[in-house]
Amino acid sequence: MSRNILPEPPDELKQLSNSLCSKIRDEFGNDGMIPFSRFMEMALYEPGLGYYSAGLHKLGESGDFITAPELGSLFAACLANQVREVAGTLGNYDILETGAGTGKLAADLLRELAPDQLPDRYLVLERSADLRQVQRRRIDAEAPGLVDRVEWLEQPPQTGWQGVLIANEVLDALAVERFRIGDDGVEQLCVSQQTGQFSWAVRKAPATLEKAVAHVTAGIGTSLQSGYQSEINLHTAHWLETISSQMTRGLALFIDYGYPRNEFYLPERSDGTMMCHYRHRAHDDVFFWPGLQDITAWVDFTALAEAADLCGLDVEGYSSQTMFLLGCGLDCILADHSMTSADGGLEISTQARQLTLPGMMGEKFQVMGLGRGLDQALRGFSLQDLRYRL
Numbered sequence: 001m002s003r004n005i006l007p008e009p010p011d012e013l014k015q016l017s018n019s020l021c022s023k024i025r026d027e028f029g030n031d032g033m034i035p036f037s038r039f040m041e042m043a044l045y046e047p048g049l050g051y052y053s054a055g056l057h058k059l060g061e062s063g064d065f066i067t068a069p070e071l072g073s074l075f076a077a078c079l080a081n082q083v084r085e086v087a088g089t090l091g092n093y094d095i096l097e098t099g100a101g102t103g104k105l106a107a108d109l110l111r112e113l114a115p116d117q118l119p120d121r122y123l124v125l126e127r128s129a130d131l132r133q134v135q136r137r138r139i140d141a142e143a144p145g146l147v148d149r150v151e152w153l154e155q156p157p158q159t160g161w162q163g164v165l166i167a168n169e170v171l172d173a174l175a176v177e178r179f180r181i182g183d184d185g186v187e188q189l190c191v192s193q194q195t196g197q198f199s200w201a202v203r204k205a206p207a208t209l210e211k212a213v214a215h216v217t218a219g220i221g222t223s224l225q226s227g228y229q230s231e232i233n234l235h236t237a238h239w240l241e242t243i244s245s246q247m248t249r250g251l252a253l254f255i256d257y258g259y260p261r262n263e264f265y266l267p268e269r270s271d272g273t274m275m276c277h278y279r280h281r282a283h284d285d286v287f288f289w290p291g292l293q294d295i296t297a298w299v300d301f302t303a304l305a306e307a308a309d310l311c312g313l314d315v316e317g318y319s320s321q322t323m324f325l326l327g328c329g330l331d332c333i334l335a336d337h338s339m340t341s342a343d344g345g346l347e348i349s350t351q352a353r354q355l356t357l358p359g360m361m362g363e364k365f366q367v368m369g370l371g372r373g374l375d376q377a378l379r380g381f382s383l384q385d386l387r388y389r390l
């Protein structure tokens, strides 16, 4: 989609973006560029100016994109069934939600669980100070009396806990490197500027990036053609370690759009997977008003499984979102609602379609469950096991 047909932001937001752009320019090195990963990091998280840090309306109908929890409460009702099953084995347990958005999933999950099923603590690890406030207000309003169980963490837990970790659409919001296969080897895609506008630039890839790309090509068993460009997250294992190292027993659920590695780096996907969202339009212009739009990259689930291995976590399951939600009892929840709701289940059926249809969220969203010390079959992964594709 060309930037000409994206809606024009209002002037005060353009000013915010211009302030961010000058901060980004301040970081240009002597060669007049910064790695794309640093640009993405600042565009999303620069305090007070980045997309997730500047107090804009991001998620939901009035924002730029909609996530599964924001569609309604069906997603949370399904997750609650998986939480109950794990909690039944653990006894006392906590939930740790990382990247909690507007707090909708937290509010719905807390409401969904009966008083004797509630976690001891609902921990929220949220990077955006602005969103932490939004979450507190929303949980207070929508899960009355339960906000006292919620604790916002400044950093990942530093002492042991057991329970369920949930990360919905968080991995896709982490800054990634972009690389290109050049005639003389791997190149790092960087951001520079020409006539006052950000533009792409390339330089020889640093050794860490070169090594990571070599690992990818060894894994897919074929070389990438000259000119091929894509993304890679160099920090997945480190990130996973920091959020999960203190989980002594439990299940970590990662829900995101992504592929196993050999589908991620297909020859036809020769320009990578980056996507931007602005006012419910998806497009690929990462330089459109930095700070005012979301920038995402799809997830390499094989990389997440490899990271799990390094962190001593077991890959308990990997499936499409559709099959995971069905395993969690989506059809029974729908049937119950249809019997009891005033509209005969119309609204919840619409949610179910959005969550499960292949052309909507059903197939492009995938779920990976990582466990530690769990010795039980998980209902979410009972209907489909795609681990062989990793």
Ligand SMILES: C[S@@+](CC[C@H](N)C(=O)[O-])C[C@H]1O[C@@H](n2cnc3c(N)ncnc32)[C@H](O)[C@@H]1O
Pocket: 052, 059, 067, 068, 069, 070, 098, 099, 100, 101, 102, 125, 126, 127, 128, 131, 167, 168, 169, 170, 173, 174
């Ligand atoms: C695309 S939003 C998804 C929000 C929510 N999970 C949902 O599904 O509606 C990404 C969220 O992850 C948060 N986030 C990004 N990086 C993070 C990190 N390293 N630690 C914790 N939260 C992070 C963002 O601030 C935001 O709340």
